[in-house]
Amino acid sequence: xxxxxxxxxxxxxxxxxxxxxxxxxxxxxxxxxxxxxxxxxxxxxxxxxxxxxxxxxxxxxxxxxxxxxxxxxxxxxxxxxxxxxxxxxxxxxxxxxxxxxxxxxxxxxxxxxxxxxxxxxxxxxxxxxxxxxxxxxxxxxxxxxxxxxxxxxxxxxxxxxxxxxxxxxxxxxxxxxxxxxxxxxxxxxxxxxxxxxxxxxxxxxxxxxxxxxxxxxxxxxxxxxxxxxxxxxxxxxxxxxxxxxxxxxxxxxxxxxxxxxxxxxxxxxxxxxxxxxxxxxxxxxxxxxxxxxxxxxxxxxxxxxxxxxxxxxxxxxxxxxxxxxxxxxxxxxxxxxxxxxxxxxxxxxxxxxxxxxxxxxxxxxxxxxxxxxxxxxxxxxxxxxxxxxxxxxxxxxxxxxxxxxxxxxxxxxx
Numbered sequence: 001x002x003x004x005x006x007x008x009x010x011x012x013x014x015x016x017x018x019x020x021x022x023x024x025x026x027x028x029x030x031x032x033x034x035x036x037x038x039x040x041x042x043x044x045x046x047x048x049x050x051x052x053x054x055x056x057x058x059x060x061x062x063x064x065x066x067x068x069x070x071x072x073x074x075x076x077x078x079x080x081x082x083x084x085x086x087x088x089x090x091x092x093x094x095x096x097x098x099x100x101x102x103x104x105x106x107x108x109x110x111x112x113x114x115x116x117x118x119x120x121x122x123x124x125x126x127x128x129x130x131x132x133x134x135x136x137x138x139x140x141x142x143x144x145x146x147x148x149x150x151x152x153x154x155x156x157x158x159x160x161x162x163x164x165x166x167x168x169x170x171x172x173x174x175x176x177x178x179x180x181x182x183x184x185x186x187x188x189x190x191x192x193x194x195x196x197x198x199x200x201x202x203x204x205x206x207x208x209x210x211x212x213x214x215x216x217x218x219x220x221x222x223x224x225x226x227x228x229x230x231x232x233x234x235x236x237x238x239x240x241x242x243x244x245x246x247x248x249x250x251x252x253x254x255x256x257x258x259x260x261x262x263x264x265x266x267x268x269x270x271x272x273x274x275x276x277x278x279x280x281x282x283x284x285x286x287x288x289x290x291x292x293x294x295x296x297x298x299x300x301x302x303x304x305x306x307x308x309x310x311x312x313x314x315x316x317x318x319x320x321x322x323x324x325x326x327x328x329x330x331x332x333x334x335x336x337x338x339x340x341x342x343x344x345x346x347x348x349x350x351x352x353x354x355x356x357x358x359x360x361x362x363x364x365x366x367x368x369x370x371x372x373x374x375x376x377x378x379x380x381x382x383x384x385x386x387x388x389x390x391x392x393x394x395x396x397x398x399x400x401x402x403x404x405x406x407x408x409x410x411x412x413x414x
Contacts, residue, residue, distance in 0.1 A: 044184040048191030056196060057234050059083040080196055094268060101265035108295070229359050236355040244274040246318055247281060250310050258306065260299050262291050276350055281311060333357060 024031055039046075063079035195202060211219045248271035255263045270284035285307040293300035334354060341353025 044187040045191055047184075048188035049195060051188060052192040052195035052199075053233065054237060055083055055087065055192065056199065057237050058086060059196060060234075062086075076197060080193065083196075094272070097264055098268050101262065101268075225359070225363070228362060229355070232358045232362075233355045236358070240275060240351075243314075243318060244271045247271065247274050247310070247314050250314070251306075254306060254310065255303075258299070258302055260292060260303055260306075261295050262288070266291065266303075280350075281307075281314070285311075333361060 059079050062082050063075060066075050066079055069075040069078070207219075207223065210222065214222070248267045251270055252263055252267040255266065260266075266284070266288035269287050270281055273280040273284035273287075276283075285304065288307075289300045289303055292303050334357075337353040337357035338350050340357075341349030341351075343349075345352065
């Protein structure tokens, strides 16, 4: 190999890559600390970019409705303001519907709890009266009359006194954490607004940077995949919101039929929790069942049955068609993507894995179609019911097919 500048650069990069790989394999803990520090520093900007991506979905539609405004700057600013107003109105409507119902629910639960605990106490007392041997066993194995209550009180006071210092430090730490959280939230919102206002400029700068370092054909493919990803994620966000609204409407319609309380509250809770794919609605079911349980345990049982029935309809009919069709992913693979994402990254993985799987599914389909076209596979072999292959005929065809060597021998003989 000639030792020119190009080959020397390759050797240097290869050696440097081996050194870096060796360091990564032997300093995993330190690497994770460094990545955690970097992630903590960049987290406001990551959150802001994600928020900008989500807000860009309704903003793009609003901006399309304002296309008659010729000046782009005015159209962009107006669309951004209208998007923020729309989001604030949705949040206000949800809280305006949720908070009064929640206050009423808490007051009802507070009124029902004494009765509930009284019934529990009465049931326990009745059970102990009906089973005197159990009451006798409890009396024999507990020594309440021998307990030193004054010593217990002194120990409790000592524990509380010793804990005051820790409580104060925890309070100060919580206040600092809250302040940093508010600052990061404001920073994320400002960064999101900046990204939305200058998204074309940021995209153009990214393309210029990409084309300046990588080959042109690689840049073209990367940009094509990024555009596909953007379209897929946008469709997933809108369809996921639509699916949550459909599920909430189903509960709002069916719960009054069975005379169940807290219809608005439970419907809003299920709509919010259903934004998490597949499993989010089960969290809403648990919360709704708890609220109904305080009022009537029998209705809570029927609510769980109602939820299971509606969940079957939503999970097998609505969700795969609304979300799966919008992202171009079959319903079976939607379930697989949710399961894998949940195991890898929890709730965030469930939200992220469906559009990621959709992009991978589309790329795999393109690659497969190209390979089949290059190999010239007959179309009848790719049908749902392919034709039967006559292996004897294939063997006879291979035997009778002249080879290039046979043709050469025949020409030599002539």
